Amino acid sequence: MAQHLLDAVVLGSIFTLFALGLSLSWGVLNVLNLAHGAIFLMGGLTAYVITDGNDLPLVVVLPAAMLVSGLLAVALEVVAYRPLRERVGDPHKAELPMMIASVGAAFMFTAIGVEITGNMPVGVNPAVFEVSGFDVLGLRVTDLEILIVVVALVFGGGLAWFVARTRHGRALRALAQDPYTCGLLGISPARMAFITMFVSGAFAGTAGVLLALQQSAIEAHSWEPLLLKGFAVIVLGGVGSVYGTIAAAYLLAITEIVTVSYITPSLRDAVAFALILVLLLLRPQGLFAKTAWQRS
Amino acid sequence: MSAPILELEGVKVWFGGVKAVDGVDLTLEEGRLYGIIGPNGSGKTTLINAVSRLTPLTAGRIRFAGEDISTAPPHVVARMGMARTFQAIRLLPTLDVRENILLGTDHVLDGGDGGSGRERSRARRKRAAEAVDEAIERLGLQAVAHERPGSLPYGTQRRVEIARAVASGCRLLLLDEPVAGMSQAERDEIAEVLRSLRQQGLTQVLIEHDLRMVLKTCEYLYVLNLGTNLAEGEPEQTVSLPSVQEAYLGRSHAGA
Amino acid sequence: MIEWFDSNEALIQSALAMSVLALSVQLALHAGVFSLAGVGFWAIGGYGTAKLVLEGWSTAPALAVMVAISAVIALAMGLILNRLRALYLAMATFAFVLIVQIVALNWESVTGGPVGLFAIPVTITTPVLVVIVALCALGIALWERGRSGRMMEALREDEQLAATVGIDVRRRRVVVFVVSSLLGTVSGGLYAMMFNTITPDQAGFGLITNVLMMIVLGGISTWWGAVVGAFIVTWLPEILRFAEDYRAIIQGAIVLFVVVYAPDGLVGVVRRAGALARRLAGRRAVPAEVAAGGTAE
Numbered sequence: 001m002a003q004h005l006l007d008a009v010v011l012g013s014i015f016t017l018f019a020l021g022l023s024l025s026w027g028v029l030n031v032l033n034l035a036h037g038a039i040f041l042m043g044g045l046t047a048y049v050i051t052d053g054n055d056l057p058l059v060v061v062l063p064a065a066m067l068v069s070g071l072l073a074v075a076l077e078v079v080a081y082r083p084l085r086e087r088v089g090d091p092h093k094a095e096l097p098m099m100i101a102s103v104g105a106a107f108m109f110t111a112i113g114v115e116i117t118g119n120m121p122v123g124v125n126p127a128v129f130e131v132s133g134f135d136v137l138g139l140r141v142t143d144l145e146i147l148i149v150v151v152a153l154v155f156g157g158g159l160a161w162f163v164a165r166t167r168h169g170r171a172l173r174a175l176a177q178d179p180y181t182c183g184l185l186g187i188s189p190a191r192m193a194f195i196t197m198f199v200s201g202a203f204a205g206t207a208g209v210l211l212a213l214q215q216s217a218i219e220a221h222s223w224e225p226l227l228l229k230g231f232a233v234i235v236l237g238g239v240g241s242v243y244g245t246i247a248a249a250y251l252l253a254i255t256e257i258v259t260v261s262y263i264t265p266s267l268r269d270a271v272a273f274a275l276i277l278v279l280l281l282l283r284p285q286g287l288f289a290k291t292a293w294q295r296s
Numbered sequence: 297m298s299a300p301i302l303e304l305e306g307v308k309v310w311f312g313g314v315k316a317v318d319g320v321d322l323t324l325e326e327g328r329l330y331g332i333i334g335p336n337g338s339g340k341t342t343l344i345n346a347v348s349r350l351t352p353l354t355a356g357r358i359r360f361a362g363e364d365i366s367t368a369p370p371h372v373v374a375r376m377g378m379a380r381t382f383q384a385i386r387l388l389p390t391l392d393v394r395e396n397i398l399l400g401t402d403h404v405l406d407g408g409d410g411g412s413g414r415e416r417s418r419a420r421r422k423r424a425a426e427a428v429d430e431a432i433e434r435l436g437l438q439a440v441a442h443e444r445p446g447s448l449p450y451g452t453q454r455r456v457e458i459a460r461a462v463a464s465g466c467r468l469l470l471l472d473e474p475v476a477g478m479s480q481a482e483r484d485e486i487a488e489v490l491r492s493l494r495q496q497g498l499t500q501v502l503i504e505h506d507l508r509m510v511l512k513t514c515e516y517l518y519v520l521n522l523g524t525n526l527a528e529g530e531p532e533q534t535v536s537l538p539s540v541q542e543a544y545l546g547r548s549h550a551g552a
Numbered sequence: 553m554i555e556w557f558d559s560n561e562a563l564i565q566s567a568l569a570m571s572v573l574a575l576s577v578q579l580a581l582h583a584g585v586f587s588l589a590g591v592g593f594w595a596i597g598g599y600g601t602a603k604l605v606l607e608g609w610s611t612a613p614a615l616a617v618m619v620a621i622s623a624v625i626a627l628a629m630g631l632i633l634n635r636l637r638a639l640y641l642a643m644a645t646f647a648f649v650l651i652v653q654i655v656a657l658n659w660e661s662v663t664g665g666p667v668g669l670f671a672i673p674v675t676i677t678t679p680v681l682v683v684i685v686a687l688c689a690l691g692i693a694l695w696e697r698g699r700s701g702r703m704m705e706a707l708r709e710d711e712q713l714a715a716t717v718g719i720d721v722r723r724r725r726v727v728v729f730v731v732s733s734l735l736g737t738v739s740g741g742l743y744a745m746m747f748n749t750i751t752p753d754q755a756g757f758g759l760i761t762n763v764l765m766m767i768v769l770g771g772i773s774t775w776w777g778a779v780v781g782a783f784i785v786t787w788l789p790e791i792l793r794f795a796e797d798y799r800a801i802i803q804g805a806i807v808l809f810v811v812v813y814a815p816d817g818l819v820g821v822v823r824r825a826g827a828l829a830r831r832l833a834g835r836r837a838v839p840a841e842v843a844a845g846g847t848a849e
Contacts, residue, residue, distance in 0.1 A: 032639050080811070080812050083813075084811070087815070095638060095639050096581065096586065096638075096642075097811050097812075097815065099639070099642065100764050100767075100768050100807070100811050101807075101808055101811040101812060103760075103761050103764050103765075103807070104804045104805070104806075104808035105804065105808055106761070106804070107761055107765075107800060107803060107807065108803075108805055109804070110800070110804075111800030111801040111804060114800070115797055224756070225650075228646065228647060228650055231643055232647075266654075266658040267658070269654055270651055270654045273647040273648075273650050273651045273654070274647075274651065276643060276644065276647040277647050277651075280633075281632060281633070281644075348716055350712060350715065350716070370712075370715035371714075371715050371716075371718050371719055371720045374717055374718035375718045379716070379717075382712075382713075386710055386712075386713045388705050388706060388709050388713075389709065390705055390773075391705060395702060398699075398702065399702050399717055402702055402703065402717070402718070402719075403718030403719050404717070404718045464718075
């Protein structure tokens with residue numbers, strides 16, 4: 001049972017990274033970025049591609065993946081989201097076209113993923129990270145798992161700090177409220193949007209690499225259930241609340257592991273989906289209502 | 297002397313800690329042109345939203361043509377004959393002027409009581425078309441009837457909104473700052489429209505900041521301050537009351 | 553000509569069935585109800601009809617029963633989800649679609665699990681299919697014009713305004729939700745009756761993606777745009793055959809491009825070309841109501 005808890009913590013860490021990225025694009029830029037999952041995929045695939053035949057350590061591979069994913073997200077902002085916002089004018093009316101654009105992008109990226117993987121699960125070169133396991137208090141833990149948890153908490157904490165304490169963080173919060181206010185802080189909303197999307201993508205890419213290493217396999221469609229779970233997490237935690245998202249991510253992971261271990265494995269994904277439905281009906285603002293993006 | 301068409305008793309609208317409307321009483325008689333004025337933040341727009349039922353009441357009662365509408369949903373009240381305009385122009389951009397006006401009739405006019413479903417439907421369409429044509433005529437919109445509102449001058453757009461209300465055959469028209477942002481010429485245009493509608497017996501309530509406009513068009517004023525009644529009466533007199541002046545000056549001094 | 557129809561019959565049938573699903577989502581979006589539930593009902597209609605047909609039921613009764621069952625479910629859902637708006641509703645219906653898919657994947661005794669249902673007898677002919685699809689399209693076309701069309705514009709553009717002109721917004725949204733969902737059921741049912749198998753992987757994220765593409769490529773604002781889009785997307789793998797493995801990449805890129813730069817899809821392009829041609833021919837621009845496809849009464 002404690003082993004299960006451990007699994008949940010690792011899973012929750014992946015959820016955390018993924019969901020924080022999603023929270024940024026939705027909470028700050030109002031875009032339901034359905035391509036987030038595909039960007040996650042591209043992160044993992046970057047790791048796969050650059051280490052195919054080369055032994056590169058994680059310390060090189062992870063930043064590379066983060067860079068690629070971040071840039072892909074920025075590309076979407078430049079090519080699709082920003083032009084759409086400008087054309088449509090009203091930010092609410094732009095939400096649907098932006099979502100559809102993200103679907104097209106997801107389709108594209110997935111297709112590229114299928115090309116790269118030959119539509120089969122592929123494994124990242126294990127030389128990236130030599131996994132060694134050891135026993136702690138009777139539980140089996142690997143150093144990779146510890147790394148995943150650490151990365152999630154560090155990145156999450158870092159994001160929270162960034163948003164609360166830095167000028168760019170304040171600009172980000174301002175942008176969430178209204179682009180004009182952001183401009184008043186001396187940072188152009190456009191630039192802030194790029195930074196936001198870059199970070200959003202980079203977080204997804206990080207999750208992608210780490211999960212690829214943990215599961216020793218990536219498959220072009222593996223991101224699909226994760227995408228909706230990401231939304232479940234941010235709806236649960238409250239869009240825009242970093243700490244809420246982190247808490248919700250671990251909560252969902254625990255629920256999922258419990259379902260798999262004690263109820264039935266086949267309902268694994270259904271848990272998240274049912275959760276979304278229930279939450280949206282009962283408390284759309286999430287369990288932790290205070291939204292960090294909008295706190296003054 | 298007609299029965300009051302709108303009565304407000306002790307109406308309060310609170311949003312959490314914010315007491316936007318905190319005890320307002322009004323009695324409006326049919327056929328007259330009323331004005332509601334007050335400094336910024338006095339609760340005028342919230343009051344109109346409450347009357348048109350877009351906002352729930354925290355306390356108090358509203359009676360429209362004798363019926364208690366305090367908890368009625370907005371569409372019911374619209375069908376009873378209440379129409380309104382908003383501070384921003386709210387026309388549908390994808391429809392042309394005529395269709396926008398038709399929208400005012402779509403859900404409030406019926407085809408009478410006799411005949412089959414199809415006959416009633418045809419009768420309804422006929423009534424609607426006539427009401428729309430008449431409204432277009434009255435508001436001088438013949439030239440732009442087939443244009444999309446987005447390309448029209450502000451004053452004209454406002455006239456389309458008013459035409460929409462007129463075509464609906466409403467008994468009460470609420471106008472929330474209809475001339476905000478308009479040139480003096482456009483304001484005069486709208487003032488003229490309101491006066492002519494008054495002559496045709498339509499009850500109107502005008503919320504406005506432009507005191508000139510209010511003095512030119514309204515027959516009776518209610519002054520609100522801090523969400524409640526401050527004064528009421530004949531426009532010129534009411535506006536020169538010391539309490540009213542103080543409310544306005546005090547506000548503008550504080551820069552609110 | 554007949555030969556072309558014969559050799560492409562499967563594609564035509566598929567496109568026709570998909571048109572109804574595209575109409576389902578187009579209708580909902582047109583009226584401002586961001587519901588993708590039709591895709592979930594596609595699975596419900598598809599599997600349900602398949603099971604009935606496997607038991608020996610014929611076309612009309614099977615469809616009728618599935619529509620009735622779906623109506624009940626959709627009504628309940630519509631009422632419950634009614635308070636959700638825009639992206640939140642989209643997400644909830646998205647979740648619904650995926651839940652249906654999971655049920656299809658796991659309820660082996662009923663749905664056949666991952667393998668799905670097979671050996672479904674073909675119980676519908678192309679002419680009947682065309683009639684049913686035409687009826688659906690006609691229904692939507694009529695609904696989206698005139699008075700009800702204006703109501704949908706109001707629901708989508710400005711709900712508050714809609715309420716103040718007498719539109720019972722809550723009720724109308726539920727009605728749209730239910731009809732949209734039922735169109736999904738019909739589409740799935742038709743599909744099941746045309747092809748021998750139905751599997752869970754046909755009814756998830758991929759289908760949502762395809763339907764959205766159909767609407768985007770054809771044009772969001774009109775019903776015929778949805779139908780055109782359905783045909784385009786169904787035919788796209790054929791058209792893009794030269795690109796082989798890169799087909800899907802190109803398809804995604806096309807959608808991205810169209811959404812951003814040609815928002816009204818093919819219909820928009822045609823309209824603009826038409827307006828341009830008229831201008832070039834020296835005639836005055838056509839009045840707004842005609843160009844809008846006749847929403848006036």
